[in-house]
Amino acid sequence: MSVATVSRTLNGFDNVATATRDRILKIAGTLDYVPHSSARALSTRRTDTIGVLLPDLYGEFFSELIRGIDLAARARGLHLLLSSSHGDPQEAAAALRAMRSRVDAVILMSPQARKNLVGPGSVAGVPVVLLGSCPGSEAAPSFVIDNYAGAFEITRHLLSAGHRRIAFVAGPQDNVEARERLRGYRAALSQAAAAGAEWIIEGGFCEDSGRRAAQALAGAGLPDAIFCANDMMAIGCLDALREKGVRVPEDVALAGFDDIPISRYVNPPLTTAAVPIADIARQALECCADIIAGRAVANRRVFKPELVIRASSMMHRDTAANQFSERG
Amino acid sequence: MSVATVSRTLNGFDNVATATRDRILKIAGTLDYVPHSSARALSTRRTDTIGVLLPDLYGEFFSELIRGIDLAARARGLHLLLSSSHGDPQEAAAALRAMRSRVDAVILMSPQARKNLVGPGSVAGVPVVLLGSCPGSEAAPSFVIDNYAGAFEITRHLLSAGHRRIAFVAGPQDNVEARERLRGYRAALSQAAAAGAEWIIEGGFCEDSGRRAAQALAGAGLPDAIFCANDMMAIGCLDALREKGVRVPEDVALAGFDDIPISRYVNPPLTTAAVPIADIARQALECCADIIAGRAVANRRVFKPELVIRASSMMHRDTAANQFSERG
DNA sequence: TTGAAAGCGTTACCAC
DNA sequence: GTGGTAACGCTTTCAA
Numbered sequence: 001m002s003v004a005t006v007s008r009t010l011n012g013f014d015n016v017a018t019a020t021r022d023r024i025l026k027i028a029g030t031l032d033y034v035p036h037s038s039a040r041a042l043s044t045r046r047t048d049t050i051g052v053l054l055p056d057l058y059g060e061f062f063s064e065l066i067r068g069i070d071l072a073a074r075a076r077g078l079h080l081l082l083s084s085s086h087g088d089p090q091e092a093a094a095a096l097r098a099m100r101s102r103v104d105a106v107i108l109m110s111p112q113a114r115k116n117l118v119g120p121g122s123v124a125g126v127p128v129v130l131l132g133s134c135p136g137s138e139a140a141p142s143f144v145i146d147n148y149a150g151a152f153e154i155t156r157h158l159l160s161a162g163h164r165r166i167a168f169v170a171g172p173q174d175n176v177e178a179r180e181r182l183r184g185y186r187a188a189l190s191q192a193a194a195a196g197a198e199w200i201i202e203g204g205f206c207e208d209s210g211r212r213a214a215q216a217l218a219g220a221g222l223p224d225a226i227f228c229a230n231d232m233m234a235i236g237c238l239d240a241l242r243e244k245g246v247r248v249p250e251d252v253a254l255a256g257f258d259d260i261p262i263s264r265y266v267n268p269p270l271t272t273a274a275v276p277i278a279d280i281a282r283q284a285l286e287c288c289a290d291i292i293a294g295r296a297v298a299n300r301r302v303f304k305p306e307l308v309i310r311a312s313s314m315m316h317r318d319t320a321a322n323q324f325s326e327r328g
Numbered sequence: 329m330s331v332a333t334v335s336r337t338l339n340g341f342d343n344v345a346t347a348t349r350d351r352i353l354k355i356a357g358t359l360d361y362v363p364h365s366s367a368r369a370l371s372t373r374r375t376d377t378i379g380v381l382l383p384d385l386y387g388e389f390f391s392e393l394i395r396g397i398d399l400a401a402r403a404r405g406l407h408l409l410l411s412s413s414h415g416d417p418q419e420a421a422a423a424l425r426a427m428r429s430r431v432d433a434v435i436l437m438s439p440q441a442r443k444n445l446v447g448p449g450s451v452a453g454v455p456v457v458l459l460g461s462c463p464g465s466e467a468a469p470s471f472v473i474d475n476y477a478g479a480f481e482i483t484r485h486l487l488s489a490g491h492r493r494i495a496f497v498a499g500p501q502d503n504v505e506a507r508e509r510l511r512g513y514r515a516a517l518s519q520a521a522a523a524g525a526e527w528i529i530e531g532g533f534c535e536d537s538g539r540r541a542a543q544a545l546a547g548a549g550l551p552d553a554i555f556c557a558n559d560m561m562a563i564g565c566l567d568a569l570r571e572k573g574v575r576v577p578e579d580v581a582l583a584g585f586d587d588i589p590i591s592r593y594v595n596p597p598l599t600t601a602a603v604p605i606a607d608i609a610r611q612a613l614e615c616c617a618d619i620i621a622g623r624a625v626a627n628r629r630v631f632k633p634e635l636v637i638r639a640s641s642m643m644h645r646d647t648a649a650n651q652f653s654e655r656g
Numbered sequence: 657t658t659g660a661a662a663g664c665g666t667t668a669c670c671a672c
Numbered sequence: 673g674t675g676g677t678a679a680c681g682c683t684t685t686c687a688a
Contacts, residue, residue, distance in 0.1 A: 039665030041366035063391035367681035
């Protein structure tokens with residue numbers, strides 16, 4: 001038998017005699033033979049691998065993201081090359097370069113990018129699909145969250161629950177998603193006549209920055225409500241408030257953003273803007289698969305977060321009464 | 329210039345004239361040239377990639393694990409090929425086969441394995457490092473948690489806090505780690521004269537099974553303490569107890585296992601057995617690097633969890649008094 | 657110090 | 673249906 005025939009058999013071509021094929025398959029099974037992927041990739045120019053480039057890996061947000069991508073990749077028989085902790089876009093660019101010949105496409109999340117990381121849909125020949133906004137790389141297909149709308153709705157919800165002075169714990173300043181959430185908060189405030197002034201505290205998307213924000217707020221006189229730019233900060237916030245003896249939602253209402261799995265399990269459960277993380281992840285991977293297969297893909301898909309009201313933002317009957325009487 | 333000279337230059341050999349080298353590097357920089365990794369791998373028989381095979385990807389435990397591995401891999405210039413959701417060992421074996429030619433070594437976690445997945449330190453030529461116990465594959469280097477000791481200590485802590493009737497919410501029955509934790513609980517109980525009888529509820533390591541366990545317990549008359557085989561179940565448990573109006577730790581004490589990051593942020597903070605997840609992950613990766621480099625590696629490294637006492641298991645002064653008078 | 661050429665293990669094209 | 677063989681892009685040995 002020639003290598004050619006073996007190759008054809010193993011790749012499922014039908015121009016192989018049944019007898020030959022059976023014999024080959026039997027022997028391959030006996031030998032536990034697996035084709036060498038590098039050789040195949042060299043010849044085929046396909047690796048059956050998708051690269052995943054994330055800014056970080058801490059917390060349930062990224063965990064859900066990877067889970068969604070992994071599930072979809074397995075369903076399509078694709079491998080996943082993972083690389084993260086690319087806070088700065090420079091590093092992301094380097095990682096992208098290192099991945100170039102190892103993958104057929106890349107899922108890239110780089111909310112801190114400034115200049116264009118990615119050319120029109122690809123970088124140096126590798127197709128790129130963006131997860132979230134990536135400033136300067138608008139040409140690539142992207143799956144983005146409508147952060148503005150989500151933050152706007154959360155803020156409006158807090159206002160309509162009777163809260164007036166609403167503090168916002170912002171995300172990293174160089175993060176586009178974080179900035180959009182801030183913009184949504186501001187817009188909702190300025191649109192509501194009854195709303196108090198803007199009240200912005202710096203944060204960094206991690207639990208600890210939420211903690212610090214709560215400590216600062218508790219020291220400076222509490223607002224009616226605290227809106228954290230993501231759930232992790234809200235959880236840190238909640239913890240620090242508990243330590244200070246501040247009750248949520250009785251003394252202060254609280255809301256987050258993302259609806260990571262844990263948010264429904266904290267005490268009180270967290271009001272938040274639900275982002276279908278795993279679903280976005282799946283679609284991003286399928287988009288990669290489509291691109292590789294040469295199918296047409298949507299250029300941009302926007303996901304609007306869904307307002308999820310839980311106990312952390314509920315207004316207590318008598319607290320509400322007090323507030324309304326206080327403020328007329 | 330010949331390809332050979334270019335190759336030597338790019339691989340940092342010193343038998344290249346400085347002038348030639350500079351010229352090559354300059355041109356390579358201009359062209360943004362990156363060697364084709366498949367071609368290189370085909371020639372070198374090295375991929376500079378480590379495979380990571382996990383049973384699941386849900387929750388902070390795995391998220392921390394991947395984070396630890398990723399950090400260490402980046403530090404060593406290695407890539408990560410990730411594959412998960414291999415509940416059943418059959419699938420894990422298939423994934424292992426598919427990875428074979430794509431990686432230099434594999435970090436494998438397969439707590440549900442039965443027969444030997446892995447030969448003496450490798451499977452079909454690929455070195456394997458085990459994360460956690462992997463029944464039947466004891467020949468490979470492994471990084472394991474002393475689940476028995478951890479569970480023993482948690483149980484003893486609960487007993488010494490005055491709790492007598494301690495319920496255990498078990499993990500999946502086919503999971504070795506879960507079984508070891510159960511064994512630790514049992515041993516501690518049988519060793520303490522004052523302890524109540526064994527009280528075991530089935531669980532599955534996920535939040536929801538913790539919820540269900542709590543609901544069952546709340547219906548059947550509460551124990552003094554609930555010890556969940558991992559933190560996720562404890563968090564689900566805590567949530568369901570809150571819904572039922574059961575106070576923790578006043579009405580019932582609670583403890584988990586793993587010390588995932590979120591555990592200190594729930595209300596009340598969770599008593600647990602701290603497993604240095606990210607550190608174990610790092611060491612596992614470094615072990616892979618050592619094996620690839622031909623360095624000697626330890627065959628088995630055991631990590632003893634550290635008891636972390638937080639508010640969820642604290643006994644209230646008067647509750648304690650009541651219990652002692654009732655039983656004493 | 658450099659270049660020529662033989663692999664590495666596939667796939668794919670072209671004869672037969 | 674099948675086999676021979678030229679790529680694929682690199683590393684490495686051997687000569688020069």
